[in-house]
Amino acid sequence: MTDQRQLSELNSDERGRYARHLTLPELGLAGQTRLKAASVLCIGAGGLGSPLLLYLAAAGIGRLGIVDDDRVDLSNLQRQVIHGQASVGEAKTSSARWRIQDLNRHCQVEEHSCRLTAKNALQLIEAYDLVVDGSDNFPTRYLISDACVMLGRPFVYGSVQRFEGQVTVFNQGPDSPDYRDLVPQPPPRDLVPSCAEGGVMGVMPGLIGLLQATEVIKVITGLGDTLDGRLLLVDSLSMRFRELRLERRPDRAPVENLVDYEQFCNPGVPVEDEESQGMNSISVRELKALLDERTDLVLLDVRQQAEADVAVIPGSQLIPLASIESGDAIERIRLLASGQAVYVHCKLGGRSAKAVDLLARSGILAVNVTGGIDAWSQDVDSSVPRY
Numbered sequence: 001m002t003d004q005r006q007l008s009e010l011n012s013d014e015r016g017r018y019a020r021h022l023t024l025p026e027l028g029l030a031g032q033t034r035l036k037a038a039s040v041l042c043i044g045a046g047g048l049g050s051p052l053l054l055y056l057a058a059a060g061i062g063r064l065g066i067v068d069d070d071r072v073d074l075s076n077l078q079r080q081v082i083h084g085q086a087s088v089g090e091a092k093t094s095s096a097r098w099r100i101q102d103l104n105r106h107c108q109v110e111e112h113s114c115r116l117t118a119k120n121a122l123q124l125i126e127a128y129d130l131v132v133d134g135s136d137n138f139p140t141r142y143l144i145s146d147a148c149v150m151l152g153r154p155f156v157y158g159s160v161q162r163f164e165g166q167v168t169v170f171n172q173g174p175d176s177p178d179y180r181d182l183v184p185q186p187p188p189r190d191l192v193p194s195c196a197e198g199g200v201m202g203v204m205p206g207l208i209g210l211l212q213a214t215e216v217i218k219v220i221t222g223l224g225d226t227l228d229g230r231l232l233l234v235d236s237l238s239m240r241f242r243e244l245r246l247e248r249r250p251d252r253a254p255v256e257n258l259v260d261y262e263q264f265c266n267p268g269v270p271v272e273d274e275e276s277q278g279m280n281s282i283s284v285r286e287l288k289a290l291l292d293e294r295t296d297l298v299l300l301d302v303r304q305q306a307e308a309d310v311a312v313i314p315g316s317q318l319i320p321l322a323s324i325e326s327g328d329a330i331e332r333i334r335l336l337a338s339g340q341a342v343y344v345h346c347k348l349g350g351r352s353a354k355a356v357d358l359l360a361r362s363g364i365l366a367v368n369v370t371g372g373i374d375a376w377s378q379d380v381d382s383s384v385p386r387y
Helices: 014-018 028-037 049-059 074-078 092-103 119-128 138-151 203-221 262-267 283-293 321-325 331-336 348-359 372-379
Strands: 040-043 062-066 108-112 130-133 155-161 164-170 228-236 242-247 298-301 342-345 368-369
Touching: 028 203, 028 331, 040 049, 049 062, 049 074, 049 092, 049 203, 062 092, 092 108, 119 138, 130 203, 138 155, 138 262, 155 203, 164 203, 203 228, 283 342, 283 372, 298 331, 331 342, 342 348, 342 372, 348 368, 368 372
Parallel strands: 040 062, 040 130, 062 108, 130 155, 298 342, 342 368
Antiparallel strands: 155 164, 164 228, 228 242
């Protein structure tokens, strides 16, 4: 962390602002000045990044960096509470910076409106004392972890899925575990759905993000026992917290350089690159032209019923992917097709690509609708809600 001799004194305004911290004997003036002198890089200004950034700024972190290349969408507002309706369409880094500066003018905010990559990760992370994870994908988590190992930076990790979440602290010391000790090998691409496809209860990123913010403050100030070597699991439906011991693997290879993390997590040809895999595909605009011309076209929707309750493409038939995977729906689809091609869509195109592959194995000709109903809403019919 920053050398104690470099810590700045608190001015009278800051002493009043942080009075409730200063009256805590465990934190006090020394702890608060450590927070002021600290710099934290938050990867992502979304569901996890929102509570993280708000509470770290409120706590008095002196310098906050934000890495995000996305823009605020209406569907974000259910959980990304740092943004408001007026920020829809705005860069998330800009929206977050405005809110933080309104909350605490003493906090210096640095925008990095880009995606974290192997080319920029070391340069970005080296400029901060600590990194906190607000990302939502495996390639970024491996990248953050490896870069933090190479630079000797602590890494406060968190993730959410549906009604569950987890938090830990990686790389706090030379014997601490890192992300590769938790997930030695990336899971298959279609095993863990994204937040966009699997959904998430809006308060879950808030709960996990606050736990992450707590760990950040503890790492910086030396308060209490951090989650170094402990993985905290949260189940909001039962409101149970469990803890697993996490240890550094003695046979783990040293991290000496950054790699292509997209390729590492998705070896071979990416799912989106359907043409190189020989998968038949069609754009939503091409689908709309076909629907205008034909009345006998079979359009399958392989999402869940809860998603179909939100939005549908008119004329589609809902057959969830799980029923195709189990084989229960194969004969029904074969009858619907009657020897014709079946067009398949989901939300973004991943589940439908899997369904097309499964149907092909059963001898049913199927075509994937790239981009799914989300692309349909953006490119064909804006009255169909995005979610």
